[in-house]
Amino acid sequence: MGHFLLVALVLGLLCPAAASAQPAIGTPPGYLEVRDNGTPETRRRRLNLISGSGATVSCLDNGGTGATDCTVSATGATAGISMLQGTPVSPVVPGGVAQTVFVPLSGSDMSPTQLEVRTHIQGITTLNNLRCFVTTAPGVGQTVTITVQTSGGCMTAPADTTLVCTITGTATESSVVVAPQTVASGNCAAVKVGYTAGAATSFPRFVVAGS
Numbered sequence: 001m002g003h004f005l006l007v008a009l010v011l012g013l014l015c016p017a018a019a020s021a022q023p024a025i026g027t028p029p030g031y032l033e034v035r036d037n038g039t040p041e042t043r044r045r046r047l048n049l050i051s052g053s054g055a056t057v058s059c060l061d062n063g064g065t066g067a068t069d070c071t072v073s074a075t076g077a078t079a080g081i082s083m084l085q086g087t088p089v090s091p092v093v094p095g096g097v098a099q100t101v102f103v104p105l106s107g108s109d110m111s112p113t114q115l116e117v118r119t120h121i122q123g124i125t126t127l128n129n130l131r132c133f134v135t136t137a138p139g140v141g142q143t144v145t146i147t148v149q150t151s152g153g154c155m156t157a158p159a160d161t162t163l164v165c166t167i168t169g170t171a172t173e174s175s176v177v178v179a180p181q182t183v184a185s186g187n188c189a190a191v192k193v194g195y196t197a198g199a200a201t202s203f204p205r206f207v208v209a210g211s
Contacts, residue, residue, distance in 0.1 A: 091135070091203045092195055099195045105148075105208055114149060114158050118188035125183045129209035131175040132165035136202040138195070143168045145194040146206050150181070154188040165206070180210075 034041045049057040049070055059070040090110065092101055103110050105119040132146040148163035161181045165174040183189055193204045 091201050092193065093201045094195045094197055094199045096197055098197045101193050102149075103191050103193065103204070105189050105191060114190045114192065118151070118154055118158075118190045120154060121183045121185060121187050121189060123185050125189075125210050126180040127161070127163060127183065127189075127208055127210035128180045129175075129177050130163040130165055131173070131207045131209075132167060133173045133205040134167055134202040135172070135205075136200045137170045137172050138167060138199040138202075140169055142196045142199040143194075144196075144199055144202070144204060145192075146174075146204060147192045147194070148181070148189065148208060149192050150183050150187060150189045152187060154186075158188075158190065158192075160192070163208070 033043065034047055049059060051057045057070055057072050059068050062069045092099055092110075101110050101112060102114040102117050104117045107117075107119075109117045111117045127148060130146070130148060132144075134144050138144050144167045146165045146167075148161045149158040150161055151158045162178045163176060163181060165176055167174045191206060191208075
């Protein structure tokens with residue numbers, strides 16, 4: 001025991017920085033492993049969990065399992081939402097003539113008529129958030145308008161909702177949050193995309209959020 005204490009004292013004198021970096025007696029070690037839903041992540045010296053737009057992070061010490069449990073929760077208008085995303089398989093080419101095409105709420109079909117791409121709603125759906133993108137800005141004085149449409153039945157005429165994005169000039173995206181738009185079970189919905197005559201050729205993309 002005497003020799004061990006002497007070696008420890010010498011090491012402390014020769015390497016004071018290393019000695020001071022050691023945790024105090026009784027201090028538990030740090031994280032040995034960080035997991036993402038049970039999947040190990042690359043080990044680092046620190047773990048920093050950051051709350052972002054529409055989400056918060058809350059962590060609690062779980063002594064029973066020897067872990068720090070962190071939960072990410074949605075907040076604000078996006079709480080409890082489902083996401084529907086559409087991206088046509090081919091770009092819209094205005095070609096000097098105003099163009100209107102229709103795409104489903106989810107999927108990649110595209111049609112000049114809404115009937116062919118309507119999404120049949122099963123269960124009551126509430127839509128209140130629309131975010132839209134184009135791969136190329138429309139151009140000065142030009143516009144791309146993306147509108148969510150619903151119909152009282154899948155064979156009845158569609159009607160525009162207030163979920164409308166307008167992308168103009170050099171912009172490539174737009175978004176809107178409105179009062180909830182209820183689509184009853186058995187009804188249909190689709191998205192209308194309108195291009196002014198001189199708008200640039202582009203892929204329209206959108207994300208619709210609801211519950």
